[in-house]
Amino acid sequence: MLRWIAACALAAPCWLALQAAQETKPDAGAAPANPRETVDRIVSTALRSPQAFASLERLVAAAPLRLSGSPGLQAALEWGRAEMERAGLANVRLEPCEVPHWERGDVEELALLDSGGEVLERFAVSALGGSVATPPEGLEAEVIEVRDRSELETLGERARGKLIFFNQPMDPTARDTFEAYGRAVWQRSVGALEAARRGGVGAIVRSMTTRLDDFPHTGAMRYEEGVAQLPAVALSTVGAARLSERLARGAPVRLRLRLECRTLSDAPSANVVGELVGRELPDEILVVGAHIDAWDVGVGAHDDGAGCAQAIEAARLIAACGLRPRRTIRVVLFTNEENGLAGARAYRDAHADELERHVLALESDRGGFVPRGFTTDANPTALSVLRTLAEPLASIGADNVKPGGGGADIGVLAPSGVPLVGLLPDSQRYFDVHHCARDTLEQVSPRELELGAAAMAALLWQVSERSEPLPRNRPSEGSR
Amino acid sequence: MLRWIAACALAAPCWLALQAAQETKPDAGAAPANPRETVDRIVSTALRSPQAFASLERLVAAAPLRLSGSPGLQAALEWGRAEMERAGLANVRLEPCEVPHWERGDVEELALLDSGGEVLERFAVSALGGSVATPPEGLEAEVIEVRDRSELETLGERARGKLIFFNQPMDPTARDTFEAYGRAVWQRSVGALEAARRGGVGAIVRSMTTRLDDFPHTGAMRYEEGVAQLPAVALSTVGAARLSERLARGAPVRLRLRLECRTLSDAPSANVVGELVGRELPDEILVVGAHIDAWDVGVGAHDDGAGCAQAIEAARLIAACGLRPRRTIRVVLFTNEENGLAGARAYRDAHADELERHVLALESDRGGFVPRGFTTDANPTALSVLRTLAEPLASIGADNVKPGGGGADIGVLAPSGVPLVGLLPDSQRYFDVHHCARDTLEQVSPRELELGAAAMAALLWQVSERSEPLPRNRPSEGSR
Numbered sequence: 027m028l029r030w031i032a033a034c035a036l037a038a039p040c041w042l043a044l045q046a047a048q049e050t051k052p053d054a055g056a057a058p059a060n061p062r063e064t065v066d067r068i069v070s071t072a073l074r075s076p077q078a079f080a081s082l083e084r085l086v087a088a089a090p091l092r093l094s095g096s097p098g099l100q101a102a103l104e105w106g107r108a109e110m111e112r113a114g115l116a117n118v119r120l121e122p123c124e125v126p127h128w129e130r131g132d133v134e135e136l137a138l139l140d141s142g143g144e145v146l147e148r149f150a151v152s153a154l155g156g157s158v159a160t161p162p163e164g165l166e167a168e169v170i171e172v173r174d175r176s177e178l179e180t181l182g183e184r185a186r187g188k189l190i191f192f193n194q195p196m197d198p199t200a201r202d203t204f205e206a207y208g209r210a211v212w213q214r215s216v217g218a219l220e221a222a223r224r225g226g227v228g229a230i231v232r233s234m235t236t237r238l239d240d241f242p243h244t245g246a247m248r249y250e251e252g253v254a255q256l257p258a259v260a261l262s263t264v265g266a267a268r269l270s271e272r273l274a275r276g277a278p279v280r281l282r283l284r285l286e287c288r289t290l291s292d293a294p295s296a297n298v299v300g301e302l303v304g305r306e307l308p309d310e311i312l313v314v315g316a317h318i319d320a321w322d323v324g325v326g327a328h329d330d331g332a333g334c335a336q337a338i339e340a341a342r343l344i345a346a347c348g349l350r351p352r353r354t355i356r357v358v359l360f361t362n363e364e365n366g367l368a369g370a371r372a373y374r375d376a377h378a379d380e381l382e383r384h385v386l387a388l389e390s391d392r393g394g395f396v397p398r399g400f401t402t403d404a405n406p407t408a409l410s411v412l413r414t415l416a417e418p419l420a421s422i423g424a425d426n427v428k429p430g431g432g433g434a435d436i437g438v439l440a441p442s443g444v445p446l447v448g449l450l451p452d453s454q455r456y457f458d459v460h461h462c463a464r465d466t467l468e469q470v471s472p473r474e475l476e477l478g479a480a481a482m483a484a485l486l487w488q489v490s491e492r493s494e495p496l497p498r499n500r501p502s503e504g505s506r
Numbered sequence: 507m508l509r510w511i512a513a514c515a516l517a518a519p520c521w522l523a524l525q526a527a528q529e530t531k532p533d534a535g536a537a538p539a540n541p542r543e544t545v546d547r548i549v550s551t552a553l554r555s556p557q558a559f560a561s562l563e564r565l566v567a568a569a570p571l572r573l574s575g576s577p578g579l580q581a582a583l584e585w586g587r588a589e590m591e592r593a594g595l596a597n598v599r600l601e602p603c604e605v606p607h608w609e610r611g612d613v614e615e616l617a618l619l620d621s622g623g624e625v626l627e628r629f630a631v632s633a634l635g636g637s638v639a640t641p642p643e644g645l646e647a648e649v650i651e652v653r654d655r656s657e658l659e660t661l662g663e664r665a666r667g668k669l670i671f672f673n674q675p676m677d678p679t680a681r682d683t684f685e686a687y688g689r690a691v692w693q694r695s696v697g698a699l700e701a702a703r704r705g706g707v708g709a710i711v712r713s714m715t716t717r718l719d720d721f722p723h724t725g726a727m728r729y730e731e732g733v734a735q736l737p738a739v740a741l742s743t744v745g746a747a748r749l750s751e752r753l754a755r756g757a758p759v760r761l762r763l764r765l766e767c768r769t770l771s772d773a774p775s776a777n778v779v780g781e782l783v784g785r786e787l788p789d790e791i792l793v794v795g796a797h798i799d800a801w802d803v804g805v806g807a808h809d810d811g812a813g814c815a816q817a818i819e820a821a822r823l824i825a826a827c828g829l830r831p832r833r834t835i836r837v838v839l840f841t842n843e844e845n846g847l848a849g850a851r852a853y854r855d856a857h858a859d860e861l862e863r864h865v866l867a868l869e870s871d872r873g874g875f876v877p878r879g880f881t882t883d884a885n886p887t888a889l890s891v892l893r894t895l896a897e898p899l900a901s902i903g904a905d906n907v908k909p910g911g912g913g914a915d916i917g918v919l920a921p922s923g924v925p926l927v928g929l930l931p932d933s934q935r936y937f938d939v940h941h942c943a944r945d946t947l948e949q950v951s952p953r954e955l956e957l958g959a960a961a962m963a964a965l966l967w968q969v970s971e972r973s974e975p976l977p978r979n980r981p982s983e984g985s986r
Contacts, residue, residue: 070679073716199550201901203953236553237952396876396934398903421681423878423932452903452932454876455951468948471935473683474718 035136056214064349065484071347072480074095078339079472081089081109082331082394086467088384090325094362095127095154095293102318106298106334106359113342115300115357123372125362127293128156130322131286136259138272139166148308149265151324152242152462154214154258155230155365156249157287165189165257166286167282171273175212178220186225189281191273192217193231193266198236203453204392214245218258228283229258232266234457240264241462242322246365247375257285260461295319295361297369302341304354310356311380311497312486313444314340315435317363324465328456332394332475334359336449339479344487351490352383361433363391368437374442381442385495388447388482391434393459394475397453398423400485401430404445406504408496412447415425415488426450443498447485449478525790540629544829545898545964551827552960558819559745559952561589562811562874566947570805573635574842575607575773582798586778586814586839595780595837603852605842608636608771610802611766614708616739617758618752622649629745632722632803632942633711634694634711634738635845637767639710644764645669645737647707650755655692658700665704671753672697674936678716683933684872687714694725698738708763709738712746714937715757719973721742721942724801726845737765740941771918775799775841776825777849782821784834790975791860791922792835792966793867794820795915797843804945808936814839814872816929824967831970840915841873850915854922861922866926868962869913873939874955875931878903880965881910885983888968888976892927895968904961906930923978927965929958932977 040296090100103120110118136151143166172178181190192213200206215227233243242260248257254446261269272279298318304310316333320326321497338358344351361369374381388400397420402412412427419425431437432446440446451474512769569582570846577954583600589939616631623646649669652658661670665905680686693807697709713723722740729735741749778798796813800806817837824831839851854861870878879899882892893909899905911917912926920926969976 069681073679076678198556199553201549255907300694349667396932415983452876454953454957458953473934473938477934 027286036151051060057113061415061488063419064487066421067347068343068483068487069422069480072343072450072476073473075346076472076476077342078335078475078479079470081338082327082335082470082475083467085331085334086325091322092320092326093322094125094319094365095290096297099104099319099361102347103296103298108316109338110298110300111257113338114345115341116303118300118437118447120296121299121372121376122296123201123361123368124292124293125368126366127290128365129288131159131288132282135164135282135284136257136261137282139282150240150262151259151265152244153285153287154247154260155244155321156247156289157218157258158255159287160228160257160283160285160330164282165228166280166282167271168278169230169269169281171270181224184451185221188226188257189228189230190217190221190226191230191269193232193270196234196236203236203457205235207457210234210469214260215247215349218247218256219250221254222256223412226256228256231258231260231277233260233462234460235263237458238263238267240465243460243462245461247488259283259284259285295369297361297373298359300357302344302351302355304352304490309383310353311384312353312490313358313384313436314355314486315358315360315387316390317361317369317435318359319362319364321364321461323461324459324463325467326465327467327470328393328459330363330391331459332470334389336390336394336475336479336482339476340482340486343480345481349487351487353490355486355490358375360397363435367434367438370438374438381439381444384439384442384444386447386489387432387436387439387444388449388486389436390449390478390482391433391435392449392451392453393456394470394478395455396474397421397449397478397481399426399428399450400447401428401432401450401504402447403429403432403440403499404447405497405499408445411496415445415485419481419484422477422481424477440499441501443500445496445499449482451478522588526789542898542966544967545883546901547827548823548963549902549960551958552823553825553953556952556956557822558815558955558959559950562807562815562950562955563817563947564589565811565814566805566807570856570864571802572806573802574605574775574799574845575664575770576802576836576895576948579775579799583776584780586798588779590837593818595821596783596823600776600782601779601852601856602776603775603841603848604772605775605848606846607770608845609768609770611639611768613764613766615644615762615764616741617762619762626733629749630720630722630742631739632724633765633767634726634727634740635801636674636727636769637698637738637765638735639767640763640765641739644762645708646760646762649710649749649753651750657765661704665701665706668706669708669710669763670697670701670706670750671925672711673750675712676714676828677931678715683716683937686716687937690714694740694973695727699726699730699733702734702736705823706736708736709881711738711740713740713743713942714940715743717938718743718747721944722801723942725941739763739765775849776855777841778839780837782825782831782835784829784970786830787833789863790833791801791864792833792970793838793864793916794835794966795838795840795867796870797841797849797915799837799842799844801844801941803941804939805947806945807947807950808873808939808945809841809941810871812950813870816955816959816962818876819956820962820966821847823960825965829967831967833970835887835966835970843915847914847918854918855953861919861924864919864922864924866927867912867916867919867967868928868929868966869916869926870958870962871913871915871932872929872931873936874950874958875935876954877931877958877961879906879930880906881908881912881930883909883912883920883979883983884927885977887927891976895965899961899964902957902961904957905928920979921981923980925976927981929962931958
């Protein structure tokens with residue numbers, strides 16, 4: 027099933043020109059004596075002749091909606107192929123795989139009812155990805171609120187027959203918004219499941235954002251075999267506050283939830299792959315990736331159009347600086363990150379015999395904001411190397427390398443021991459736009475996006491030039 | 507002329523409540539044993555109960571346009587008074603002064619003409635602040651381009667009778683966009699003046715931004731006595747590229763410039779002032795300020811609505827943490843920063859006998875973006891102290907204190923020797939929005955704005971608590 031077809035596009039003209047230039051200048055690809063100088067050159071090239079934002083604009087024009095299974099995702103794959111060719115990458119190809127196909131449907135309603143069943147007000151909601159539908163006429167029930175796990179545990183029989191309203195805010199005082207997300211997102215992931223286990227009839231989940239506004243933020247949820255599948259929606263934070271106030275009055279609150287979601291047969295899709303072929307060790311591979319699918323709200327400009335544009339741009343910048351990496355830099359736009367990770371697994375399986383020769387995997391999936399550095403699951407020895415390599419990025423404030431995950435897609439490669447690295451942009455704005463209608467081009471700064479790509483290029487280049495690969499993780503390490 | 511009237515509003519209820527609390531808890535305002543703990547508390551309070559963005563929303567609703575002399579600026583002053591009272595400040599007052607009154611008028615046209623005088627295309631332009639009008643029918647002339655100062659110097663007789671097109675881009679490779687601005691802004695400040703000195707008839711200035719788009723960015727310009735006053739406009743960067751391409755074809759290019767600007771009699775205005783009165787040394791003063799006026803394009807959300815909201819919020823946060831500063835923290839919303847600095851000079855003159863007891867002046871006027879630290883003109887000894895005080899802000903990445911200016915308004919206080927400090931937000935996005943129609947609320951992140959206010963509060967609080975004031979600058983120091 028996970029066979030792949032190498033479309034092996036011919037190298038594009040600018041790459042050929044580069045190769046020709048290198049034939050007459052044999053030292054052009056040699057390891058730089060001064061990494062700081064090379065990093066500065068990459069950053070200056072990025073700022074002088076940026077391409078990431080223009081590329082992102084083309085993605086959003088061609089495929090504003092690109093959830094797995096949609097025609098938009100197919101258009102996005104073609105965008106990826108065209109952008110890689112434009113960037114002069116070699117071996118550009120689609121590596122097919124099957125992806126889940128869930129559709130939101132046209133109706134999303136959460137209504138507050140009076141005692142006669144009339145609608146008093148409606149809330150801004152968005153079905154969670156993978157949710158089942160309600161009956162066509164909707165599902166009417168009393169709602170009960172839980173503000174944390176302990177309140178959930180003590181619900182007992184009160185949950186039976188109810189809509190469970192999960193209203194634990196993301197902690198606004200967390201300095202890193204991803205920490206706050208990590209502590210609150212269980213509600214979205216397993217809210218419906220936990221509601222079902224307690225006899226509930228549906229889940230309403232406060233949106234994952236620290237901002238108080240009326241945008242519902244969707245996202246993935248999961249069911250388990252043997253547990254009833256309940257419909258689930260994200261509610262805007264303003265809506266959550268209103269609903270909570272209503273409940274605080276003490277009287278029973280009845281709601282009607284109506285969703286038309288449906289899950290269809292798996293659909294064909296693909297990862298998009300292209301390469302800067304290594305000049306000395308072409309079989310040793312640095313993966314740089316992002317995900318090409320996006321939730322069907324907003325246009326996924328930050329999540330993860332930004333990452334896709336940056337991954338391609340990082341490779342292009344290396345070539346644009348007249349550099350050819352010692353090892354192969356492989357750009358991978360993974361399909362189906364948001365609701366399945368099918369692309370990541372397909373890549374892992376199709377390249378199983380190469381994974382021992384993967385020396386780094388770098389992902390950008392935290393928005394196209396100003397870069398601060400990187401997170402990594404690398405062991406202490408490799409972490410120390412990465413910190414040294416990031417030092418020249420102090421000039422743009424992107425030299426912070428700290429322990430953490432690399433990203434969901436490359437996360438599936440962890441068992442192979444390849445060090446995983448994630449671009450670390452400033453986190454303050456990300457959950458303003460994450461999985462909601464605010465995730466638009468207007469929220470992306472071309473300079474910030476480009477600086478992220480430059481930081482990625484700088485790290486990739488330096489790792490590619492090392493005499494030895496980075497120390498790999500042992501099975502007990504990595505896999506954050 | 508620069509007399510001021512202290513309106514001395516009664517302390518607002520929450521401030522009274524705070525004082526009452528302190529009477530029963532006499533240690534509440536003592537210097538903290540652990541500054542890190544206090545700074546963390548300020549930051550957490552800011553993130554848990556932010557007020558800066560809501561305050562900024564009210565400003566933009568009440569006074570979207572607030573150029574000096576406009577009714578909007580009067581509305582903004584009332585907003586400032588109300589916000590200070592809401593924040594619990596004492597001695598809230600307007601300190602009157604006169605400000606210039608320039609109006610843009612309704613017509614702004616820069617048109618490319620064919621040989622018959624017909625319009626081929628129009629460019630997006632914005633009159634520079636203070637520009638004179640053209641004749642009502644417009645000014646038609648050939649245009650000539652200069653790309654830097656040296657090209658200007660060699661124009662000679664070719665400039666005579668021409669529109670001079672100043673097209674030196676802001677250097678996109680500068681890591682700090684303010685550096686690039688500093689090197690390019692002479693074109694806007696003195697372009698019309700330099701054109702007049704060479705016999706030109708008008709100035710067209712490439713917008714001060716590294717972004718390539720179709721927003722013209724206005725800003726201040728100046729004339730000199732004895733030199734002809736020429737009309738001057740900012741042209742969008744996309745327009746500048748188009749005009750430059752047209753000129754590169756070699757044939758003469760004729761343009762029509764039409765502006766209706768006018769300068770009226772000076773208008774009444776005021777600085778808005780309020781205080782947290784010091785508990786031990788009330789006569790020693792820390793000024794925290796921003797400017798209340800704004801250019802009449804966009805709504806000045808970042809420039810400098812953000813700074814106004816932050817200055818008030820910084821004081822509010824200190825009180826909200828149950829802290830009462832040892833010295834007085836005085837919030838000043840300066841009027842007329844953009845085209846005159848009349849408010850800054852009025853403050854300096856009205857408080858001349860107090861300036862020796864000003865121990866710090868802190869300004870926020872670089873946008874409400876995520877804070878990175880501060881710039882300061884303080885001498886090395888005071889700089890070293892400020893760096894130590896900023897260390898606890900490493901938790902939010904705002905601990906970078908580096909030499910630089912404090913800001914235009916507090917800059918007029920430099921001769922008094924008071925150390926000047928400017929909030930240093932991340933600079934990458936600022937010139938995307940600066941002085942153009944993109945400077946809207948949607949470009950402001952509530953969290954980023956609030957973190958800037960928290961950083962300011964943390965610095966103010968610590969400086970206020972020191973046993974000795976910061977070392978002052980000698981006349982040879984400061985005044986960057």
